[in-house]
Amino acid sequence: MNLQNCGFVGLAILAGATTNAMAQSQAIDGNIDGYVTAQDGAAIKRAHLRVANINTGFVREADTDDHGYYSVQLLPPGAYTLMVSKADFSTAVRNNLVLNVGEAQRVDMQLAVGDVKTSVEVNSNPPVVEVERTTAYSNVYSERDARNIPLAARNPLEFYIFNPLLNSQQNSTGGSGTQTPSVAFAGLGTSQYNVDGVSNNLQGGARNVVISGEAVAEYQTLVNPTAEFGRSTGAFLNTISRSGTNDWHGSVYMFTKQKELASRPYLLAPTTATPGFRRYNYGATVAGPVVHDRAFFFLNYERWVQDSPAISTFGGAQQATVAQQLGLPLSEVTTWNNSFRAHTVTAKGDLVLNARNRLALRYNMYNDHESGSDSGAVTRHEAPGFNDEPQSGTAQLVTVFSPSLLNEFRFVYAFRPVQQPTLSPSNPAINISGIGTFNGNANGNYWYRESGYQIVDNVTWNKGRHNIKVGFEVLPVNFQDTTSNLNGTFTFASLQQYLNTVQNVTNPTTGKPYSYTQFTQATGSQVYDATVVQQGYFLQDDIRVNPRLKVNLGLRYEFFLRPGGNLNPAYPLTGHISQQYDEIDPRLGVAWDPFGKGKTVIRAGYGIYHNFFTPQTYEGWERNNAITVKNITVLPTDPGAPAFTLGPVPNATVGTVATPNLNQFDPNLKDNMMQSWNLVAEKEVMSGYSLALSYYGAHITHLVYGQLSNLKPTGQILSGGRIVYGGLASRIDPNVGAIRTVTSEGTWQNYNAFLATFTKRLKNGLNLQAGYQRQKISVCLDKATPMVDGSCYNRGRMSFDQPNRFTATAVWEPRANVESRVLSNVLNGWGIANTTMIQNGLPYSALSGLDLNGDLNTNDRSVGAVYDGFRMTPYVEIDFRVTRTFHVLDRGKVEIYGEGLNITDHANITAVNTAPSTASNPFGAPTTAAIPRQYQLGFRASF
Numbered sequence: 001m002n003l004q005n006c007g008f009v010g011l012a013i014l015a016g017a018t019t020n021a022m023a024q025s026q027a028i029d030g031n032i033d034g035y036v037t038a039q040d041g042a043a044i045k046r047a048h049l050r051v052a053n054i055n056t057g058f059v060r061e062a063d064t065d066d067h068g069y070y071s072v073q074l075l076p077p078g079a080y081t082l083m084v085s086k087a088d089f090s091t092a093v094r095n096n097l098v099l100n101v102g103e104a105q106r107v108d109m110q111l112a113v114g115d116v117k118t119s120v121e122v123n124s125n126p127p128v129v130e131v132e133r134t135t136a137y138s139n140v141y142s143e144r145d146a147r148n149i150p151l152a153a154r155n156p157l158e159f160y161i162f163n164p165l166l167n168s169q170q171n172s173t174g175g176s177g178t179q180t181p182s183v184a185f186a187g188l189g190t191s192q193y194n195v196d197g198v199s200n201n202l203q204g205g206a207r208n209v210v211i212s213g214e215a216v217a218e219y220q221t222l223v224n225p226t227a228e229f230g231r232s233t234g235a236f237l238n239t240i241s242r243s244g245t246n247d248w249h250g251s252v253y254m255f256t257k258q259k260e261l262a263s264r265p266y267l268l269a270p271t272t273a274t275p276g277f278r279r280y281n282y283g284a285t286v287a288g289p290v291v292h293d294r295a296f297f298f299l300n301y302e303r304w305v306q307d308s309p310a311i312s313t314f315g316g317a318q319q320a321t322v323a324q325q326l327g328l329p330l331s332e333v334t335t336w337n338n339s340f341r342a343h344t345v346t347a348k349g350d351l352v353l354n355a356r357n358r359l360a361l362r363y364n365m366y367n368d369h370e371s372g373s374d375s376g377a378v379t380r381h382e383a384p385g386f387n388d389e390p391q392s393g394t395a396q397l398v399t400v401f402s403p404s405l406l407n408e409f410r411f412v413y414a415f416r417p418v419q420q421p422t423l424s425p426s427n428p429a430i431n432i433s434g435i436g437t438f439n440g441n442a443n444g445n446y447w448y449r450e451s452g453y454q455i456v457d458n459v460t461w462n463k464g465r466h467n468i469k470v471g472f473e474v475l476p477v478n479f480q481d482t483t484s485n486l487n488g489t490f491t492f493a494s495l496q497q498y499l500n501t502v503q504n505v506t507n508p509t510t511g512k513p514y515s516y517t518q519f520t521q522a523t524g525s526q527v528y529d530a531t532v533v534q535q536g537y538f539l540q541d542d543i544r545v546n547p548r549l550k551v552n553l554g555l556r557y558e559f560f561l562r563p564g565g566n567l568n569p570a571y572p573l574t575g576h577i578s579q580q581y582d583e584i585d586p587r588l589g590v591a592w593d594p595f596g597k598g599k600t601v602i603r604a605g606y607g608i609y610h611n612f613f614t615p616q617t618y619e620g621w622e623r624n625n626a627i628t629v630k631n632i633t634v635l636p637t638d639p640g641a642p643a644f645t646l647g648p649v650p651n652a653t654v655g656t657v658a659t660p661n662l663n664q665f666d667p668n669l670k671d672n673m674m675q676s677w678n679l680v681a682e683k684e685v686m687s688g689y690s691l692a693l694s695y696y697g698a699h700i701t702h703l704v705y706g707q708l709s710n711l712k713p714t715g716q717i718l719s720g721g722r723i724v725y726g727g728l729a730s731r732i733d734p735n736v737g738a739i740r741t742v743t744s745e746g747t748w749q750n751y752n753a754f755l756a757t758f759t760k761r762l763k764n765g766l767n768l769q770a771g772y773q774r775q776k777i778s779v780c781l782d783k784a785t786p787m788v789d790g791s792c793y794n795r796g797r798m799s800f801d802q803p804n805r806f807t808a809t810a811v812w813e814p815r816a817n818v819e820s821r822v823l824s825n826v827l828n829g830w831g832i833a834n835t836t837m838i839q840n841g842l843p844y845s846a847l848s849g850l851d852l853n854g855d856l857n858t859n860d861r862s863v864g865a866v867y868d869g870f871r872m873t874p875y876v877e878i879d880f881r882v883t884r885t886f887h888v889l890d891r892g893k894v895e896i897y898g899e900g901l902n903i904t905d906h907a908n909i910t911a912v913n914t915a916p917s918t919a920s921n922p923f924g925a926p927t928t929a930a931i932p933r934q935y936q937l938g939f940r941a942s943f
Contacts, residue, residue, distance in 0.1 A: 027102070027194065027197030027228070027229070027238060027410075028076070028101065028196055028197040028238075028240065028396065028410075029073075029074045029075055029076055029077070029101070029102075029398075029408075030075050030076075030077060030099040030100060030101060030102060030103040030104070030105065031071065031072065031073050031074075031075065031103070031104045031105070031132075032051060032071075032072045032075060032080070032082065032097065032099065032105050032107055033069070033070060033071035033072065033104070033105075033106060033107070033132065034069075034070065034106050034107040034108040034109065035064075035067070035068045035069055035070075035108045035109075035547060036049075036064045036068045036070065036084055036086075036108075036109045036110075036111065037068055037108070037109075037110055037111070038089070038110070038111060038112075038113070039110060039111075039112055039113070042068075043064075043066075043067050043068030043069075044064060044068050044086055044089070044111060045064055045065060045066045045067070045068055046063055046064060046086070047063065047064045047068070047070075047084055047085065047086040047089075047111070048061065048062075048063055048084070048085050048086065049061065049062045049063065049064070049070050049072065049082065049083070049084050050082075050083045050085075051072050051075065051080050051081070051082050051083075052080060052081050052083075053075075053076070053078050053079070053080055054078070054079045054080065054081060054096070055078060055079065055245035055246060055247065056076075056078070056243075056245050056246060056293065056296060056350070057246060057292070057293035058076065058293075058352060058358070060072050060075065060400070060403075061403065062403040063403065065464065069544065071462050071467065072403075073406055073460050073462070073467075074398050074400075074406055074408060074460070075099055076243070076350075076358075077099055077100055077101045077103075077217065077218060077240060078098075078099060079096055079097065079098050079099075080096075080097040080098075080099060081093065081094070081095050081096070081097070082094040082097055082107060082109070084109045084111065086111060088113065088114075089111035089112065089113060089114065090111060090112045090113070090114035090115060090120055091111075091120070092109050092110065092111050092112075092120050092122075093120065093121040093122070094107060094109065094121075094122050095121060095122065095123050096123055097126075098126045100140045100142065100218060100220075101140060101217075101218045101220045101238065101240045102135075102138055102140070102220050102222070102238070103130060103133070103138075103140070104130060104132035104133045105126075105127060105130070105132065106127065106130075106131055106132045106598060108598075125688075125761070125763075126761060126762075127598065128599075128684045128688060128689065128690040128759065128761045129598065129599055129600065129601055129682050129683065129684050129690050130601070131591060131593040131598050131600075131601045132550060132591060133591060133601075133603070134226070134542070134550055134551070134552040134589030134590060134591045134603065134605065135222060135223075135224065135225050135226060135589060135603075135605070136223060136224045136589070136603055136604075136605045136678040136680050136694070136696070137165055137221070137222065137223035137224060137678070137680075137694070137696075138220065138221070138222055138225075139163055139164075139165070139220070139221040139769070140218055140219065140220050140221075141159055141218065141219040141220075141769075141809070142218055142762075142767075143216075143217045143218060143242070144762070144767070144811060145159075145219075145767075145809065145811060146159070146213060146216045146217065146218070146219065147214075148811045148831060148833040148881065148883065149809055149811065149833050149835055149881070150833060150835060150879045150880065150881040150899040150901065150936070151213065152170055152177065152879070152901050152902075152931055152934070153176075153177025153178065154177070154212075154213055154255060154281050155177055155178050155179075155181075155210070155213075156210075156211060156212070156213045156216050156219070156239060157180060157181055157193070157207065157237075158170070158181060159219045160181065160183050160191075160219065160221060160235075160237050161181050161183060161837070162807045162808075162809055162835050162837060163183075163221050163235075163771075163807065164755060164757055164769075164770070164771020164772065164773055164805065164806075164807045165185065165221070165223055165235075165696070165753075165755055165771070165773060166183050166184060166185055166191075166221070166235055167183070167184040167185075167187070167775075167800045167802050167805065167839075168181055168182060168183045168184065169181075169182075169837070169839070169842075169875055169877075169908070169910065169930065170877060170908065170910075170930040170931065176304065176306070176340045176342060176368060176370060178210045178304070178342065178366075178368065179206070180193070180201070180205070180206045180207045183234075183235065183237065184234065184235075184800045185223055185234045185235040186233075186234070186674065186676070186696070186698040186700065186749075186751035186753075186777070187700075187749055187751055187777040187779070187798045187799075187800040187801065188233050188234045188611070188672075188674070188700065188749075188800075189234065189800065190204065190232050190233050190234035190611045190672070191232065191234040191235045191236070191237055192204075192229075192231060192232040192234065192235070192236050192237065193207055193237050193239075194236065194237065194238040194239065195209075195211065195238075195239045195240075195241060195362075195364075195394070196238075196239075196240060196241055196360070196362060196394060196396065196410075197238065197396070197410055197456070198394050198410050198411070198412035198454050198456065199412060199414075199454050199475060200239070200392070200414075202414055202450060202451075202452040202454070202475065202477040203450050203452065203477045203479050203532070203614045203615050203616060204232075204612065204614040205614060205616070208390045208392055208414045208416050208450065209344070209364040209365070209366045209390045209391065209392050209414065209416075210342075210344050210366040210368070210390075211239070211241065211300075211344060211346050211364055211366075212283060212300050212301075212302035212344050212346065214251070214253065214283060214285050214300055214302060215241055215242055215285070215298070215300040215302075215346040215348075216239055216240070216241060216242065217240045217241060217242045217243070218239075218240040219237075219238075219239055219240075220237075220238040220239075220240065221235055221236070221237055221238075222235065222236040222237075222238065223235050223236070223678075223696070224589075224605050224607055224676050224677075224678050224696075225587075225607075226540055226552055226554050226587055226589060227538040227539070227540040227554025227555055227556040227585065227587040227607075228458065228469065228471065228538055228540065228554075228556075230473075230536040230538070230556050230558055230585065230609070230610070231473075231475070231534050231536060231558070231560075231610075231611070231612060232609065232611055233609045233610065233611040233672050233673070233674035233700065234611070241298070241346060241348055241362060242285075242287065242298050242300075242348070243287070243296060243298050243348060243350045243360070244287035244288050244289065244290075244296030244297045244298045244348075244349075244350060245287065245288070245289070245296060246288075246289050246292055246293065246296075247288065247289075248286075248287070248288035248289075248943070249285070249286070249287045249288065249942070249943065250284070250285055250286040250287065250942065250943055251284060251285045251940055251941060251942035251943075252282075252283075252284045252940070252941050252942075253281075253282065253283060253284070253938065253939065253940040253941070254280065254281065254282035254283075254938060254939060255280070255281045255282070255897070255936055255937070255938035256278075256279065256280045256281075256936065256937055256938065257277065257278075257279040257934055257935070257936050258277065258278060258279075259274065259275075259276050259277040259278070261934060261935035261936070261937070262277065262931075262932060262933065262934040262935070263905050263932040263933040263934070264932065265929075265932055266907045266909075266926070266929045266932055267926055267927070267928070267929055272311075275308060275309045275311065275335075276307070276308065276309060277306075277307075277308045278305075278306065278307045278308075279304075279305070279306040279307075280303075280304070280305045280306070281302060281303070281304055281938075282302070282303055283300065283301050283302030283303055284300070284301055285298070285299065285300045286298075286299050287299065290349075293352070294351065294352050295349065295350070295351045295352070296349070296350045296351075297347075297348065297349050297350075298346070298347075298348040298349075299345075299346070299347050299348075300344075300345070300346040300347075301343065301344070301345055302343065302344050303342070303343045304340060304341065304342040304343070304368075305340070305341060306339070306340035306341075307337055307338070307339050307340075308337075308338050308340075309335040309336070309337065309338060310335060310336050310337075310338040310372060310380075310383065311334075311335050312333050312334060312335065312336075312376070312377070312378060312379060312380075312436075313376055313377050313436070314333045314377050314378060314379050314435065314436035314437075314438065315333060315377075315435055315436065316377075316434070316435070319333055319334065322435060322495065325495065325499060326438065326498075328379065328438065331380070332379045332380045332381065332438070333379050333380075333438075336371075336372065336380045336383075337371065338370070338371055338372070339369075339370065339371045340368070340369075340370045341368075341369050341370075342366065342367060342368035342369070342388075343366075343367055344364070344365065344366045344367075345363070345364065345365045346362070346363075346364050347362065347363045347364075348360065348361065348362040348363075349361045349362075355400075356399055356400045356401070357397065357398070357399050357400075358397070358398045359395070359396070359397050359398075360394075360395070360396040360397075361393075361394070361395050362393070362394045362395075363391075363392070363393050363394075364390075364391065364392045364393075364394075365390075365391045366388065366389070366390050366391075367388075367389050368386070368387065368388040368389070369385070369386075369387050370385055370386040370387070371385050372384060372385050372422070372423070376436075377435070377436030377437065378436055378437050378438070379436070379437070379438040379439075380423065381422065381423045381424050381427075381438060381439060381440060381441075382422070382429060382437045382438055382439070382440065382441050383422070383441075384420035384421065384422050384441055384443070384446065385419075385420060385421045385422070386418070386419075386420055387418065387419045387420075387421060388416070388418050389416075389417055389418075390414065390415065390416035390417075391414070391415055392412055392413065392414035392415070393412070393413050394410070394411065394412040395409075395410070395411045395412075396408065396409070396410045396411075397409045397410075403462075404461065404462040404463065405459075405460070405461055405462075406459065406460045407457070407458070407459045407460075408456075408457070408458050408459070408460075409455075409456070409457050410454075410455075410456040410457075411453070411454065411455055411456070412453060412454045413452075413453040414450070414451070414452060414453070415449070415450070415451045416449065416450040416451070417447065417448075417449045418447060418448050418449070419445060419446070419447040420443070420445065420446045420447065421445050422440065422441040422444065422445060424439065424440040424441070425440075425441075425444050425445040426440070426444060426487065426647070426648040427439050427440025427441075427487065427646060427647060427648065428440055428442065428487045428488045428489060428490055428519075428521075428645075428646075428648070428649050429441055429442040429487065429488070429489040429490070430489070430490045430492070430498070430646075431489055431490070431491050431492070432492045432494070432495055432497075432498050433491075433492065433493050433494060434494070434495075435495055437489075439646055440487055441487065442484070442485045442486075442487050442488060442489045443482070443484050443485060443486065443487065444482075444486055444487045446481070446482050446484070447481065447482055448479065448480065448481035448482070448616075449478075449479070449480050449481070450477065450478070450479050450615075451477070451478050452475060452476055452477030452478060453475070453476065454473060454474070454475040455473065455474045455475075456471065456472075456473040457471055457472060457473075458470070458471030459471060465543055465544045465545070466541050466542070466543055466544075467541065467542035467543075467544075468539075468540075468541050469538075469539070469540045469541070469542070470538065470539045470540075471537075471538055472535070472536065472537045472538070473534075473535070473536050474533070474534070474535050475533070475534040475535075476531060476532075476533040476534075477531065477532060477533075477534070477615055478529055478530070478531045478615060479529060479530055479531075479614070479615035479616045479619055480527055480528065480529030480530075480619070481527070481528070481529075481616075481619070482526055482527055483522050483524070483525060483526050483527070483528070483623075483629050484522060485520065485521060485522040485631070486521070486522055486526060487521075487648070487649070488519055488520060488521030488522075488649050488652070489519070489520050489521075490516045490518075490519050490644060491516060491517045491518050491519070491520070492516055492517055493517050497514060497516075497517070500514035501513070501514045501515055501516060501644055502644075515636035515644055516636055516644050517635075517636075518633055518634065518635055518636075519633070519634040519636075519641070519642060519649070519652065519655075520631065520632065520633050520634070521631075521632055521634070521649065521651065521652045522629055522630070522631050522632075523629070523630050523631075523632055523651050523652060524627070524628055524629040524630050525623070525628045525629055528566075528619055528622070528623045528628065529615075529619060530563045530615045530616075530618040530619035530622060531563055531615055532560060532561065532562060532563065532612060532613070532614065532615045532618065533560070533561035534558075534560050534561075534612055535558070535559045535560070535561065536556060536557070536558050536559075537556070537557045538554060538555065538556040538557070539554065539555055540552060540553060540554030540555070540587065541553050541554070547593075547596065548592060548593040548594070548596045549590075549591070549592050549593075550590070550591045550592075551588075551589070551590050552587070552588070552589040552590075553587070553588060554586070554587035554588075554589075555584070555585070555586055555587070556584075556585040556586075556587065557583065557584055557585070558583040558585060558610045558612075558671075559579075559580075559581065559583065560580070560583075560610075560612040560613075560671060561579065562577045562578075562579055562613070562618065563577060563615070563618050563622065564576070564577065565577045565622060565665065566622035566623070566625045566628060567625070568625040568626055568627050568662070570735070571625070571626070571662060571664055571736075571739075573664035573665055573666075573667070573741065574622075574625040574662070574663070574664045574665070576665065576667075577618070577665045577669065578665070578667045578668070578669060580669070580670055580671060583610045583671065583673075584608075585607065585608040585609060585610060586606075586607070586608060587605075587606075587607040587608075588605055588606045588607065589603070589604075589605040590602075590603060590604045590605065591603050599683065599684040600681075600682070600683045600684070601680075601681075601682050601683075602679075602680070602681055603678070603679070603680040603681075603682070604677075604678065604679050604680070605676075605677065605678050606675075606676070606677045606678075607675075607676050607677075608673065608674070608675055608676075609673070609674045609676060610671050610672065610673050610674075611671060611672040611673075611674070612671055613671065613704070621663045621665070621742055622663075624660070624661065624662065624663045625662060625663065625664075626660040626661075626662040626735070626736050630657050630658075630660065631657070631658040631660070632652045632654075632655045632656070632657055632658070633655055633656045633658060634652050634654060634655035634656075635655070635656075638654050638655050639654060640653065640654040641654060641655070659728055659731075659736065659737045660736055660737060661736065661737040661738045661739070661740065661856060662710075662736045662737070662738075662739050662740070663706065663739075663740050663741075663742055664739065664740075664741050664742070665741070665742050666707070666741050666742060666743035666744075666745070668743070668745070669704075669742060669743060669744060670702040670744050670745075671702060671744075672700060672701075672702050672703060672704070672744070673700065673701050673702050674698050674699070674700045675698065675699045675700075676696070676697070676698040677696075677697050677698075678694065678695065678696045678697070679694070679695045680692060680693070680694040680695075681693050681694075688760060688761045688763045689758070689759070689760050689761075690758070690759045690761075691756070691757070691758055691759075692755075692756070692757045692758075692759075693754075693755075693756055694754070694755040694756075694757070695752075695753070695754055695755075696751070696752075696753045696755065697750075697751065697752050697753075698749075698750070698751040699748065699749075699750055699751075700748060700749040700750075700751070701744075701747065701748050701749075702744035702745075702747065703744060703747035703748070703749060703779075703781055704742060704743070704744045704747075705742075705743065705744070705747060705781075705782050705783055705784040706740030706741065706742055706743075706784045707740065707741040707742075707743050707783065707784065708725075708738060708739070708740060708784060708785070708786055708855055709732075709738075709739045709740075709741065710731055710732050710733050710736060710737070710738060710739040711725040711726065711727070711730050711731060711732070711738055711854065711855060711856070712725065712726050712730035712731075712732060713725055713726075713730075714726050714730070714854070717788050718852060718853055718863055719863050719864055720863065720864060721787045721788045721789055721791070722785060722786075722787060722788075722793065722852070722853045722860075723786045723787065723788055723853065724852075724853045724854055725853060725854035725855050726854055727851070727854040727855075727856065728856070730854070737856050738855060738856040738857075740784070745783075746780070746783055746792075747779075747780055747781055747782070747783065747792065748779070748780050749777065749778070749779045749780075749781065749798060750776075750777070750778050750779075751775065751776075751777050752775065752776050753773055753774065753775035753776075754773070754774045754775075755771060755772070755773045755774075756771065756772050757769065757770065757771040758770045758771070764815070765812055765813035765814055765815055766810070766811070766812040766813075766814075767810070767811055768808065768809065768810035768811075769808065769809050769810075770806075770807070770808035770809075770810075771806070771807055771808070772804075772805070772806045773804075773805045773806075774803065774804060775801070775802065775803060775805070776797075776801070776803065777797060777798040777800060777801040778796065778797060778798065779792075779794065779795065779796065779797070779798045780792035780794075780795050781794040781795070781798065781867075782794035784857075785853065785855065785857070785860075786855075793861075793867075794867045794868075795867060796866060796867045796868060796869070797843055797867075797868050798843075798868065799842065799843060799844070799868055800842070801842075801843055801868070802839045802840045802841075802842065803840055804839060804840050805837075805838075805839040805840070806836070806837070806838045806839065807835075807836060807837050807838075808834070808835070808836040809833075809834065809835050809836075810832075810833065810834045811831070811832075811833045812831065812832045812833070813830070813831045813832075814828075814830065814832075815828055816828055829884060829885040829886065829887075830882070830883065830884060830885075831881075831882070831883035831884075831885065832880065832881070832882055832883070833880070833881040833883070834878070834879065834880050834881075835877075835878075835879045836877070836878050836879075837875065837876070837877045837878075838874070838875070838876050838877075839874065839875050840871060840874055840875070841871050841872030841873050841874055841875055841909065842871070842872050842910075843868035843869070843870065843871045843872075844868060844870050844871070844872065844912060844914055845861050845865060845866075845867055845868050845869065845870070845914060846861065846862040846865035846869070846870065846914060846916075846923065847859050847860070847861055847862065847914045847915055848860050848861065848862045848863075848915075848916065849915045849916065862916070870924065872909045872910075872912060873907070873909055875906075875908045875909075875930075876904060876906040876908065877901075877902050877906065877908060877930070878902070878903050878904055879899065879900065879901045879902065879903065880899065880900045880903055881897055881898070881899045881900075882897070882898045882899075883895050883896070883897055884896045891943050892941070892942070892943045893941075893942055893943075894939065894940070894941045895939060895940045895941075895942075896938075896939050897936075897937065897938040897939065897940070898935065898936075898937055899935065899936040899937070899938070900933070900934075900935055901931060901933065901934045901935070901936060902930070902931055902932060902933050902934065903933060904933070905932055905933035907926070907929060907932075908929055908930040908931075909926040909928075909929050910928045910929055910930055911926070911927045911928040912924050912925060912926050912927055913925045913926075913927055
């Protein structure tokens with residue numbers, strides 16, 4: 001389907017509905033509501049309210065209804081002044097109302113009898129407990145947190161790994177650090193990453209653009225949200241970008257890590273010298289008004305520069321000798337510089353078009369070039385680089401038809417081209433057994449591209465006790481990539497065989513010149529793609545039953561238009577992927593303030609959520625139809641076999657076609673579905689402190705797998721119940737190997753968790769969040785490996801299962817009140833920030849490296865081993881930042897930073913050897929780890 005037409009289809013479906021029932025979004029903005037009463041508690045109707053943003057002058061107005069209730073929707077996050085006036089009453093003013101993203105803040109106002117010209121002003125403290133919010137979990141890190149909390153790679157997405165309800169850990173050592181961290185809720189790594197309420201991972205999985213942490217105002221995490229949110233069974237992670245104000249602001253900054261400021265990497269061999277390492281992040285921001293109170297801009301540029309060595313083991317202990325024999329310079333096989341050069345730009349404009357329309361525009365660009373980073377038995381010409389050059393543009397338009405009728409439109413277009421270039425993009429790879437791979441990369445300049453757009457339109461209608469919302473989103477996205485092994489690979493059994501071949505030595509056994517052992521190459525389609533059109537339509541109602549009870553009822557309809565398949569005429573199920581039309585998702589949320597004091601809330605909720613299969617997933621399934629791509633193995637004795645060459649090899653036309661496995665599609669294929677429920681009790685236990693005790697449960701079904709057919713069982717049963725097949729020799733249809741029918745029937749996953757969170761609102765320079773989660777995740781995850789009793793092969797705990805998880809973040813700027821100016825300057829101006837994460841290590845299974853049951857999967861779980869029956873060592877990371885601030889003139893300041901990352905130098909293992917033990921690599925031995933202790937230095941000068 002044409003991508004452009006898909007958007008118009010979605011618009012047309014909602015055209016009639018939006019004229020009568022309206023919807024508003026809290027994906028970017030917030031709400032303020034409450035009651036206006038007289039001193040005797042009587043409701044004051046038709047009181048006039050004026051809400052003004054302190055920094056931009058943005059103004060919204062409203063009146064109370066017959067019950068004294070008011071609601072002001074779609075306010076951008078920021079600090080506000082609320083003024084309430086009514087004839088025969090004194091005017092009441094509430095100053096410094098700080099509104100966060102997605103927040104529903106209850107602000108009740110009381111008016112005294114008197115002259116309207118007389119005003120009573122009160123400075124507001126933000127509430128610790130949100131009694132108006134029906135969403136079970138909404139965690140926000142403020143701009144103060146964003147500027148102060150230490151991040152190992154200064155990747156904004158790292159903020160989400162410290163969220164107490166999610167499962168995650170730091171990325172492993174190495175690379176750019178700007179990759180997407182693995183974040184899971186309920187054991188599902190299907191989180192949705194948004195920036196300013198629009199998608200930043202269009203096709204699911206990895207992020208599109210990287211923005212600088214200096215461009216972020218707030219981070220929000222939602223779990224079990226209202227019907228407005230969809231397309232995911234995981235967490236909803238929303239980053240809010242900074243905006244300009246009426247004041248001019250700017251900064252320059254730099255952060256650096258050096259080899260001399262880091263501990264030795266955990267997994268480095270004792271005899272290997274500590275490799276060099278240099279990393280710099282530097283950039284600038286500037287923001288201010290274009291037209292006072294009307295137009296503002298924000299601009300950020302950040303640069304990453306990193307150099308670290310890639311270490312080659314090509315040739316083993318005789319590396320120099322082997323290189324000389326092959327005619328390779330030592331620089332090709334010892335070490336080479338693994339460089340990372342990237343920059344990002346964020347440009348944002350906010351415009352008040354008129355009294356009814358507010359427009360925000362944002363452009364993001366990220367450009368990342370990394371040189372060949374592969375290590376191991378490879379050479380510099382074989383190691384691919386990584387070039388990532390995404391761009392995106394977004395728009396938000398808020399229209400106020402009346403104080404009770406509003407519309408919000410959001411749009412994003414994103415394009416992400418990724419290439420993995422090599423120094424010899426057309427040359428075949430040459431693999432010598434026991435030596436390594438050199439000359440070229442079998443995949444050539446592999447590349448993939450993601451592109452798509454998202455349209456969101458929501459409208460809000462406040463009517464009496466009801467806040468009715470209706471809206472839709474349409475998101476077509478395309479993924480395409482090149483086929484692997486297009487250049488091909490020559491294989492040699494020994495170094496001498498290779499040398500004899502290139503020197504044209506005659507083999508005395510055959511009387512012919514020596515040649516390669518075999519040549520393998522993929523032929524057929526070089527590029528393949530798939531498109532999915534994600535659509536969601538919702539209706540919800542926030543019902544204010546009384547001042548202490550709010551109920552949110554919602555209904556969402558999801559429709560994920562799937563690609564059409566890739567027909568192999570001999571197997572009709574390859575050519576049709578059925579559509580699913582029954583994804584109807586009810587949502588319920590309740591918030592009850594049992595005492596009416598605004599200090600205690602009980603929340604409960606239930607919802608159904610669906611998750612789509614990504615275009616990349618469909619593309620991989622469709623390509624494997626046994627004819628689109630064929631893998632050919634050529635022996636040098638085959639008629640027409642290609643002569644050995646270091647240069648490009650034409651597509652092989654002779655040889656043995658490897659028996660292909662085949663994917664086809666179950667006509668009843670369903671998307672993942674999650675039923676989720678929760679119960680939360682939160683209370684302000686003392687002034688500025690709150691404690692929340694929560695239970696979260698989920699039942700997930702329709703987890704996809706490939707159902708095996710076309711192989712005959714031998715009648716044997718492995719210990720544990722696995723059916724044994726006869727491999728290729730037992731094929732029913734000799735034209736293909738294993739046939740896997742993509743299905744999702746019979747699989748499930750259960751999640752139960754208790755969460756305790758402790759929060760301190762900013763006061764006396766200190767704010768903190770801390771949480772402990774106790775969870776259990778059990779699964780029936782995989783029926784791809786048939787069992788004699790029909791049960792799941794992978795059953796038990798799940799690979800994201802971490803029974804115990806504690807996280808904490810804190811920012812403290814202590815203030816000492818002393819009379820001595822000198823002593824005050826010494827004692828004040830300091831800041832301390834901390835992040836702590838302590839959790840169980842991830843589970844893993846013992847794998848055999850063999851096809852034990854003859855089903856053509858070559859890395860089966862060892863006989864007798866329990867699924868995920870082993871667990872890595874506990875993960876402990878404690879980071880600190882110490883800040884010293886010097887004030888310059890009236891508005892300027894210079895901040896000096898010292899950060900200790902993984903300050904305890906705990907060995908945080910992220911992967912282990914799951915294969916059987918060898919003398920040099922025992923089972924369970926660590927293979928990758930997060931960062932060792934590192935120190936990062938930095939400064940920021942700002943005005």
